[in-house]
Amino acid sequence: QVQLVESGGGLVQAGGSLRLSCAASERIFSNYHMGWFRQAPGKEREFVAALSRSGILTRYIDSVKGRFTISRDNAKNTVYLQMNSLKPEDTAVYYCAAGLVYGSWSREDYQYWGQGTQVTVSS
Numbered sequence: 366q367v368q369l370v371e372s373g374g375g376l377v378q379a380g381g382s383l384r385l386s387c388a389a390s391e392r393i394f395s396n397y398h399m400g401w402f403r404q405a406p407g408k409e410r411e412f413v414a415a416l417s418r419s420g421i422l423t424r425y426i427d428s429v430k431g432r433f434t435i436s437r438d439n440a441k442n443t444v445y446l447q448m449n450s451l452k453p454e455d456t457a458v459y460y461c462a463a464g465l466v467y468g469s470w471s472r473e474d475y476q477y478w479g480q481g482t483q484v485t486v487s488s
Contacts, residue, residue: 377451422468
């Protein structure tokens with residue numbers, strides 16, 4: 366069954382904002398660390414941000430530090446990625462993932478994946 370469901374993608378102008386959501390099953394939300402990855406056309410899927418199961422620790426790639434914020438709402442079993450000051454190079458399909466290793470940049474450390482949501486930033 367579907368364990369992670371992303372939403373919130375869309376088309377936005379450079380400098381704008383979007384908030385991605387990832388609704389998880391309660392089992393996953395309670396037991397796994399969460400992460401966001403993205404994949405641009407013709408490129409490898411890359412790590413973007415991670416949030417520990419406790420919600421205390423966060424990790425980001427350098428290119429999004431200060432612009433993106435990962436957070437969680439325990440009451441809704443949902444993880445968010447708030448994206449501000451968006452740039453055309455942020456255009457990609459964004460994936461939510463859940464894993465037992467906090468903050469890993471490796472896709473192999475994440476056991477569950479969402480279907481992805483498209484983010485397009487126009488210049």
